[in-house]
Amino acid sequence: MVKKPQFSTMTIHSFKRVIEEMIQRIMDCCLLGPTRRFLNRCSLYCLEERHPWVQRFYLLLLTLGLLVYYLAAAPVIQHLVHRILHPFIAIMTYWSFYKACTSNPGFISKENVRKHGQMFDYDYIFYEPKECYTCLFVRPPRSRHCRLCNRCVAKYDHHCVWLNNCVGYSNHHYFFYFLICTFSLCFYSAYMCFVTLWTHVEASNMRTWQYLHPTTRLRTNVTWWQIWALQIHSNPAATGLLIFTALAGFAVFLFSLYNLWMAIRGYTSNEEFKWDELKYSIHSKELTSWRKELKEFNQSYIAPSRSSRTEKPRLTKSAKKPKPHTTQTLSSSHEPKTKLISTTDSAHELTQRHVQHESENGEDREPLVSIKQIRNIYNEGIWNNLKIVFMPKKIL
Ligand SMILES: [Zn+2]
Numbered sequence: 121m122v123k124k125p126q127f128s129t130m131t132i133h134s135f136k137r138v139i140e141e142m143i144q145r146i147m148d149c150c151l152l153g154p155t156r157r158f159l160n161r162c163s164l165y166c167l168e169e170r171h172p173w174v175q176r177f178y179l180l181l182l183t184l185g186l187l188v189y190y191l192a193a194a195p196v197i198q199h200l201v202h203r204i205l206h207p208f209i210a211i212m213t214y215w216s217f218y219k220a221c222t223s224n225p226g227f228i229s230k231e232n233v234r235k236h237g238q239m240f241d242y243d244y245i246f247y248e249p250k251e252c253y254t255c256l257f258v259r260p261p262r263s264r265h266c267r268l269c270n271r272c273v274a275k276y277d278h279h280c281v282w283l284n285n286c287v288g289y290s291n292h293h294y295f296f297y298f299l300i301c302t303f304s305l306c307f308y309s310a311y312m313c314f315v316t317l318w319t320h321v322e323a324s325n326m327r328t329w330q331y332l333h334p335t336t337r338l339r340t341n342v343t344w345w346q347i348w349a350l351q352i353h354s355n356p357a358a359t360g361l362l363i364f365t366a367l368a369g370f371a372v373f374l375f376s377l378y379n380l381w382m383a384i385r386g387y388t389s390n391e392e393f394k395w396d397e398l399k400y401s402i403h404s405k406e407l408t409s410w411r412k413e414l415k416e417f418n419q420s421y422i423a424p425s426r427s428s429r430t431e432k433p434r435l436t437k438s439a440k441k442p443k444p445h446t447t448q449t450l451s452s453s454h455e456p457k458t459k460l461i462s463t464t465d466s467a468h469e470l471t472q473r474h475v476q477h478e479s480e481n482g483e484d485r486e487p488l489v490s491i492k493q494i495r496n497i498y499n500e501g502i503w504n505n506l507k508i509v510f511m512p513k514k515i516l
């Protein structure tokens with residue numbers, strides 16, 4: 121019997137699922153059939169298709185925001201540092217966006233599959249030697265076939281609709297630069313808008329103004345709320361930009377922190393989601409033993425994914441063989457025990473070798489009761505994890 125998720129055990133992905141479910145329920149209750157179907161189609165198009173509309177929307181928003189800033193706020197800013205630094209950050213934002221959109225995320229081809237295969241080991245939890253039925257080679261560890269790009273991507277993180285590109289091994293750092301530049305520009309613009317409005321408040325000596333009550337005719341000193349209401353009236357563009365950039369900057373900042381937290385712990389977004397699912401399955405007692413159930417979890421996880429639409433979840437001969445997953449085995453997987461060969465037979469050969477290796481070490485020793493029993497072999501310590509993200513090796 122599957123238990124309902126408990127809030128205490130929820131990670132951000134579970135939270136996201138709950139939010140999505142809530143939005144769906146609200147839409148079901150409040151919207152009529154045709155409107156709901158239209159919105160569903162729109163969201164499916166935005167999230168499940170490859171198109172440049174979100175990129176164009178971002179560029180439009182960025183350019184309009186900068187236009188408003190240079191018309192409504194910049195003329196008041198006299199300080200030379202701000203006059204140079206703000207355009208510099210704006211240019212860096214465009215540059216990082218361009219690089220993140222156009223850079224190769226680490227597409228795997230038959231020519232470079234061997235090199236990608238040498239980067240990481242299979243953990244035999246989420247990754248094991250399996251052929252990609254579209255690209256026709258054995259997928260290297262941590263890679264995944266992106267349905268939208270229709271190619272396998274090394275150290276797949278996610279397909280980003282903002283960038284209309286995958287985020288993977290080779291462009292993860294550009295993704296971070298883009299996030300950092302975006303929230304820096306937002307916060308900087310918000311601060312500059314505040315300085316502009318404050319300069320106006322000081323210049324008008326607004327804090328000494330008095331408010332005349334329309335009925336009682338009593339005079340009182342103006343409150344802060346009244347001063348900001350006057351600002352909205354006198355400079356609506358700068359006030360609107362201040363609110364928008366502060367909120368957008370905060371949202372992007374939180375998202376950046378979340379991504380950094382995953383990078384530090386040696387997870388990609390794709391893996392974080394898988395670990396979350398695994399944790400929930402253990403917590404809800406769907407998964408109680410190492411051997412068969414963990415294997416089935418791995419396969420059932422792959423089956424309903426996006427990639428399954430173009431890439432049927434066929435199991436190779438080797439994949440049908442249940443394999444144990446013990447802490448001892450996972451710990452030992454740091455030792456390079458596999459060499460990737462880009463043929464179909466290699467997947468079978470590698471899995472056979474792994475089964476043999478595990479049976480030598482003993483199997484199914486203890487029940488699976490906590491996610492802590494499973495180690496993430498891709499966590500190589502904070503600095504090494506960050507080095508992998510920010511200083512990737514060049515693989516052509
Ligand atoms: Zn592929």
Ligand SMILES: [Zn+2]
Nearest residue numbers: 266269279286
């Ligand atoms: Zn993609």
